[in-house]
Structures are given as C-alpha cells and as structure tokens.
Amino acid sequence: MRINVGAKLWLAFFCTLTLTVLTMYLLLQNNLKRGFLDYTSVQAIQRLDILSDALLNIHKKEGSFAALQQTPERWLDMKSIVFSDSPKFETNSTDGRNELSAQDNLTQHDIDLTQNFYREFVNSISLYDSDKNLLLGVIKPGKTISWIPIMAHDKPLGFIGFVKPDVVVREADKRFVSHQLTFFGLISVVVLVISILVATLLTRRISRPIKQLSKHTQLLASGDYRQRIQVSSNDEIGQLSDNFNKLAQALEASETSRKNWIADISHEMRTPLAVLKAQIEAMQDGVRPLDAKGLALLKQKTDGLNTLVDDLFELTLSDIGALSYQKQSLALDKLVVACIEQYQAKIAEAGLTLRFVTPKSSPIKIHGDAKRLEQLLGNLLENATRYTDAGGSVEVELLAEPDKVILLVRDSAPSVALELREKIFERLHRVEGSRNRSTGGAGLGLAICTNIVAAHQGRISAEDSPLGGLTIRVELPNKAQ
Template sequence: MKIRITYRLFLVILAAAILTVLSTFFIMQWSVEHGFRRYLHNVEQTQFARLAVRLEAGYAAQGGWDYLKNEPEQWFRLIAETFPQGHPRPPEGQPLGGPRPGEHDREPRPFPPPMGRPPREIGRMFLLLDGNKQPVFAPAEIPVDTTLKPLQYHNRTVGYLGLLPHKRLTDDFQRRFLKDVQSALSLIAGTIVLLAAGLALPLANRLVRPIKALAAATDRLASGEYTTRVPITSTDELGQLARGFNSLALTLEKNEQTRRQWVADISHELRTPLAILRGEIEAIQDGIRPTTPDAIDSLHGEVLRLEHLVNDLYQLSLSDVGALTYRKVELELDALLTAVLATYRPQFAARGITVAATILGEGTDVVFGDPERMRQLFVNIFDNALKYTDPGGTIAVRLTYQSELAAIDIEDSAPGVPPGDLERLFERLYRVEASRNRAAGGAGLGLAICRNIVEAHAGTITAHPSSLGGIWIRIELPLTGRC
C-alpha cells in the first residue's frame, strides 16, 4: 500500500507529539507523586520529633513507661494530638477511651487495641521501645529499616520512638489529591494530543506543497518545457532546492538554445561550400563553364575549405569530450612561441603587417604542456590575426612572467570588435559579421578550440579591446617551477 508523503509527515509529527506528551505525562506523574511523598515524609519527621519531645516529657513526669502500659489510651491520645490531620481521632464528641456525651449510662467504650488494626492503621506506623529496646508498643517483628529515635532523660537513653516504613499513602485525602493531579495531567495530555493532531495535517500539507510543485515542474521539464520555473517562497532547504531547480531549468534552456543554434550554424556553414561545389560542377556538366585548371582549382579550394571545417568540428568535439590526446612535458614557451611566430612573419610581411615581438625568457621558465597542442593554440591565434587585421596594420606579441604565471599577450590593429561581443568570441561558430566575415575564411571555431586547449592546461584565455585598435588576446598558463 502506497502512503502519500503528506500522511507520512502527518503520522511522524503526530507520533512525535504523542511520544513527547506520554513522556512528559509519566515524568510529571512520577515527579508529583515523588515530591508529594517527600513532602509528607518531611511533615512526618517534624511531627515525629514533636512526639518524641512529648514522650520524653511524659517519661520525666511519670518516671517511666508504666503509665502508657497501664493506660494504652494515653499512647493513642499522644499520637492523635501530635498528628491531628494525618490520623484519626475517636468519633466526634467522644474523648479518647471515654463515652460519648449522653451515654454515661453505658459501659465506657474502650479504644482499639494498640497492635490491632484501628482506623487509619495507627498501630502499624509507630512503635515505642524501652531503654533496653524491649517493646512497650511494638509489633512482634520490627522491620530492619524502621526509623528509631532515642529518647533521652538526664543524658541517658530511656527508650526509642520508631516510625515504621510505609509504602502506600494511608490517608484518603492524600490519595484523592494524587488522583486529582493525575486526572488533570491526563486531561492536559489528551488536549495536547488533539491539538497536535489538528495542527499536524495542515503543517504536513504546507511542507509538502513546494515538493508537489517541484514534482510537477520536473515532469514539465522532462517533457521539454525548459521555460518552466517554480516560485521561491522560503529561504530554507526547500527554497534552496527551488533555486537549484530554476538554475537547472535555465541551464537546460540555454543549452537547448545553443544546440539549436549549433545545428543551424553547422547547416549554414556546410551548405555554403556544398552549394558552390554543386553550382560549379553542374556548370561544367552543362558546358556553361569549361573544364579548365582554374575551374578545378576553384573546386579544390571549396573542398579544402569544407575539409578544414569538418576537421575543426572534429577537433572541437574531441576537446569537448576530453578525448584529445595530451602528451605533456616541461615546455619552454619562449622557444615555441618564437618558432611559431617565425613561420608567420613572411605572411605578415606580405600583407604589410608590422610585427613587434617582446619574448622574454632564456630557458629558465617552463610550463607543463603538450608541444603540439600549444603549437596549435598559437597557430590558431596568429591565423586569426592574419585574417582579420587590415593590411598595413600592426601585431604585438609579448611573453612575460608574473609570479607563478606565464602571460602571453597578442594584440592586433583595426578592425576591432564591439565590447559587448568580446565575451562571445570563444563561442563556437561565432563571428562578428561586420568586420570578420566569411570572405576572410574560417567558420568561427578556431578560438573555441583555443579555449579548450588552454583550459586543458589549467590556464585562462580572455579577449579585451586593444590599444592598437583591434583585439587583445591574453593567455595565462601556470609555471611548473624554476630550473
């Protein structure tokens, strides 16, 4: 049987409330009864001491205990006068051991025997021993834990007053008092349980409501509704869960948009060279364009462009899934950067682009990297600079070392990129069409590959406006140490 989480929470809250109430009830009941018994014991001890004083005075006045042995009612009178509320007296209006008023013609009614079971069990509670601990008024067997108080006369012990232990309350008033307290505690416990039951269900519904909203939103998100959001109504764990869900939904929405844009861009990039190839081939087939070396060269160029695009896509996909092979060694950046730049100097010179290089290092600063991937990184950046720098411009290359980092700065002159587009330069297939158009070549994948390579080397790559009028690419890589 499937139990809804609302009822589970309800049962948990109700069970916790019942256990708390029961624990409190029994603890309070024990505490009240224990405290009440302790109070009665203290009262008994006080009156017990008072009875001892009266017995000592009686012994001093009578010169012994014979007056109690000969007149047992004296013993009970002393007890009744000392414990007026805790123990019974003779019937109202009748003196202890004497007749009632108006009954002088009858035989005097004797008081119950000392060791019998008089009302309120007087004889079961007290005993009196002489100086030799012989019973004056005492049961046949005296319990071991009986409290004995010595009775003194002229600095000698002439007897012992004993209080027999009793486990049960002996007075109706006392029992009634405890019963009333227990009834009140039971009423309070029942009221609290009813209140807990009445509050537990609304509270459980209140706690489960955000979970239900999250469950419904998760179903919509799983069905492809990436615009789904849930309201954040609290700052607790459920609120954090709602914020996490909204962040997840936003990420999925952006990823879906990126995927659609990716598919559209790839289709566009592939369609253009394929359309050119198809048009030129059909022109040759129809005899509109003769089969000349120039026509073949044009077809070959489109094929190379298509191959370059496919290779870039393949490299980017490998770097995204981490499947690119990196064979890292201790690498001298200054030598590698100088070598790559040397291969591009003739091409820069052919376009009239001035190269200003400041490459520091004498083999003492190394990074832990893959030479081939680092070469691919610099080639992509220099290739970008060559394509997107106007003839007669300038390119500045700097390699410096800052604390534990190696910084590579590559700047070019106009045209530049609007500041709002700089952060998107490393997105795949992104191009600023106003200045970096398809006529210059490339599909906008080079910088995306560069970012993956730098991140694989635990570095960072950023784009900034250049003081030369173009773009400033900054690469920071961690150094492995000093040789």
C-alpha cells in the same frame, strides 16, 4: 502502497507529538505521585517532633528507654500523640492496637479507610538507641528510613526511625491524585488535538511547493524547458525552487544553443558545398574548363570543409573529455618562438607586421602538452590575422609571474565591442554579421582555445589592445604538477 511526502510529514508530526504528549503525561503522573508522597512524608516527619519531645522527657525522668521497651502498649499510646490534631486513637484493651474513636462524626467507611492509613503510618515508626540499634518497632528490609534524632545537650540519646510510604494509602489522597491525573489527561488530549491541527496546516504548507516542484520537474523532463516556479520563501525549499528555475533556464539556453549549433553547422557546410556543386556542374556542362585553376578552387573549398570537420571533431572530443593530453615540463618561450616562425610568412602575406616581445627571463618552464599549446597559439595568431585590417600589426608577449605565465596576443584595429567580448569564445560565434565574409572562419578557433586552456587549469579572456584592436590574455600555471 505509495505514500506521498505530505502523508509522511503528517505521520512524522503525529507520531512525534503523540510520543511527546504521552511522555509528558507519564512524567507528570510520576512526579505527581512522588511529589505527593514526599509532601505527606514531610508532614509526617514534622509531626514526629512531638513524639521526639515526649521520648526526651521519658529519658530524662527514667534515664533510658528500658521501661518503655517493657510496655509496648505505652509505646503505641505515645505514637498516637503524633495525631493529636487528627481523629483520636484509643487503645483496645484486648489486642493493644490503636483504634479510631467513633465520636468524630465520621462514617464507618471513612473511619475504616483513615484507620488503615494511620495504622500503616504508626507501624512505620520505630525507636532506636544512640547507635541505631532497634529498641521498639519492626525492621522493614529494603525500605529507606528517615532518622529523627532525640537530642540532649547536642548529643543523640536515640533515634526515631520513619519509613517513607511508597504508595498512596488513604482513599481521599487516592481521589485527589486520580483527579489531578484526569485533569492532566484532559489537558494532554486538548494539546494533542491542537498540535495535530497545527501539524496538518504545516504539512500542507510544506508539501504544497514540493508537489508543485514535482509537477514542474515532470514537465521539464518531458522537454518543456519553459517551466518556472514562483519562489515564495527563503528556506531550503525556496532555494530548491530557485535552483530549479536556474536549471530550467540553463536547459532552455542549451536547447536554443543546440538548435543554433545545428543551423550554424548546416550553414557553414552549405556554402562550400554549394560552391563545389556549382563548379563541378559548370565543368560537366562545359561552361568552365577542367583546368588547373578550376581544380585549385575545388581543392580550396574541399580543404575548407576538411578543416571545418576536423575542428568540429576536435571540439567534440574536447567537450566529452576524450581529447588526449601528453603533459610534460617544457620551455614555453621556445615553443612560442617556433610557432611565430611558422606563421611569419602567412601574416606578412596578409599585409601585417608581427612582433614578439622577448621575456626578461628565459627559459619559462611550465607543465603542459606542447602539441596542444602550439595549437592554442596557432589559433590565436590565425584569429588575429583574419580579423586585423591590412597594414596593421600583431604582437605576442610572454610574461612570467611567481605563480603563473601570461601569454598576450594583441592586434590592431578593428576592436570588439565590450558587450560582445565574452561571446567571441562561444562556438560558431563571429563578430561580423555576414558568414560569407572572405576572411571569416567557422567561429570554432577560440572555442577550441578555451577548452585547451581549461585542460591546463588556466584562464582565457579578451580585453582592449594598446594597438587599437583586441588582446587575448591567456594565464597558465607555471608550476610542474
């Protein structure tokens, strides 16, 4: 049988409260009995001071307790002094036991019960000498004895031994204890009922957002990413609801991005394919001659498609972590110089000037993949060449700091609006509105650069260029790992 969270919470509250109330009741019961017995013991010990004074007088007159040992009846009579303000004891001449007088207007039942208590109490009193050797009374093994000294001139002449009772004997005392326990029991039941009601309300309050979260999670799992939960608290459940909203928002954005990705890829591939199809059909119909110029155009469009497919494949490998990196110690400044030499002619053909700001210290060592870092700089130079107006310039600078190496690729106008700079690192994003611009690529270069930098535990960002365009800033750790 499946038990929901609300039922589990209620059961947890119920079991905890029941156990707590039961434990409190048992502790109160035990403390009440012990406290009552301690109280009666203290009262009894206070009464024993009377007996102590009487025994002291006997010792002063007779010099010892020897005569008292010879007459046990006298010892019993002396112990009855303890109850001088209670129902009177009389000594039965036939058996020598203390009995209650019937002249106290007590019922025979009360007399019997009280007599049993006082007899038990009297039997718990014993007389010991100064060395605590028993003179009169009975030794009760395993019982705790309270000692009341019989003092004369700061010297003990003997001791009265009193065994504390371990159970409530008198019926009146039993009724009192029973009444108190019944009262405690009623209070415990009332507290338990109130606690259960409070637990029920708390359970509903706690389980309601959990049920709501479960419902919205099922809808989210079915593909409805528009689900949102109203956050009504600042506790863990409120944080969980807020995290759910963030997850739903991220999934919705991811789904939108996926749809846009498919649309963008289709658009990027449709344009060169349409040109290829039109050129081939024109050649088939004899509209265009099948010459070197026509074949060169076909090759150009085919190369563009091939580059797009390669970039997509490489970006996909990078996303799933399957792009291989062969990292080793290398001189980054030499790699930058070699890459600039490769792009020098292409940048010049675009009507741009290229300048490399030589680092103050050389070589600049880092731990990285030479092939991927060369691809990184190549994409940055390609991007700068494509989006810089003719007659402008491109500048590459390499800086070495104690904990990192900074690569700066600057270009001249045009620049990119501040609010769009973060978006240029998104795949298939281009600043210009038309995707048919002759200088425009597929918008994958900077996305690939972002993945390469991340694989080297670095950072990439865009900022204003002193040349009037855009600066791409790449930070890489310079310590070998």
